[in-house]
Amino acid sequence: MGEQEQFWLRALNFVLDNPLVLLALAAAVVLLVVAAIAAYVYFVWILPGQVGRAVTTKLYEATNAADAQGRRVELTAGAKFMKQRDIAPLASRGMAQAAEDSVGSKVMRPTWGMRLSTVLMAAAGVAVLFFADMGLDPEWMVFIKPAAVGVALLGIAHVFSFEMRYDRDVIISQSLIQFRREIAWRDLVDIRDEGNGVYRLTSADGKKMRVQKYMTGMSDFLTRAHGAIDGRGALA
Known part of the structure; x- marks a missing residue:
């Protein structure tokens, strides 16, 4: 051993x-x-x-606007449940650009990133229908393809024409395919993030306005909106 x-x-x-x-x-x-x-x-x-x-x-923090105090819009209960926190590196490009000044009003338009991403997504969706084998009846495709192109064009038209403007009294939003909506600052009681690139504004009478979140000058708007809501709460 x-x-x-x-x-x-x-x-x-x-x-x-x-x-x-x-x-x-x-x-x-x-x-x-x-x-x-x-x-x-x-x-x-x-x-x-x-x-x-x-x-x-x-x-999320890098692609969602915050007000001057660093506060971001809170998610709705539904968005929290569905975990719909928007992360859009392309669509959010351009939010730092200031809103346009127009006769006492601030005019906010979709960012260049939002416009580009809309075109890319619309083109991708249409391309899939035209070039991929979907396994659908050819007779149905005769109707589906033009309909898809129409929907894509409507979506692009909505995004490119959408604008939100506000002055000292009122917030207004509209587009080519959306009727004019408005909420007075004094009536604004809440703003929430619904996910899918949409903010929901609520007035004291329950009226709701849904606006795109990837807009120029959004940080300044959120500062004004949170200030109006906080001021209303302080007076209540």
Whole structure:
């Protein structure tokens, strides 16, 4: 028997002759196994989720406007339940651009990123219908394709023509395919993020106005809107 084998044999005899040492070794083995399992769970299951949430939060903050105090529009209950937090790196490009001044009013228009993303999505949707095999009856496709083109063009027309303007008294929104809507600042009681690129404004009488969120000058508008809502609450 070599020296190494003799050493391990003496060590084994020592451990067997000392129950406390045996228990300590058993406890150490258990701790190592538990630590290995915990490390596996953390690095495989928990850490990726934490990193994903952190990245999502950063992207959300980077692509959604905030007012002068850093406050963003709160999600509606439905958007929270459906986890509809908009992250639109392209559509949000251009929000830092100031709204236009027009005879005492501020005129907000969709950002260039929103317009470009609308065109790209519309083109992609139409391209799929025209070039991909959808497995649909050719007779139906004769009607579906023109209808899809029409819907795509209407969507583009709505986005490109949409504008929101406000002065010291009222907020107005309209587009080529949307009737004029307005809410007085003094009646504004709430603003919420519905997801899908839409803010919902609510007046004291329950009237609602839905507007696009990716607009030029949005930060200044949110500052004004939150100020009006906070001021109304202070007077209530």
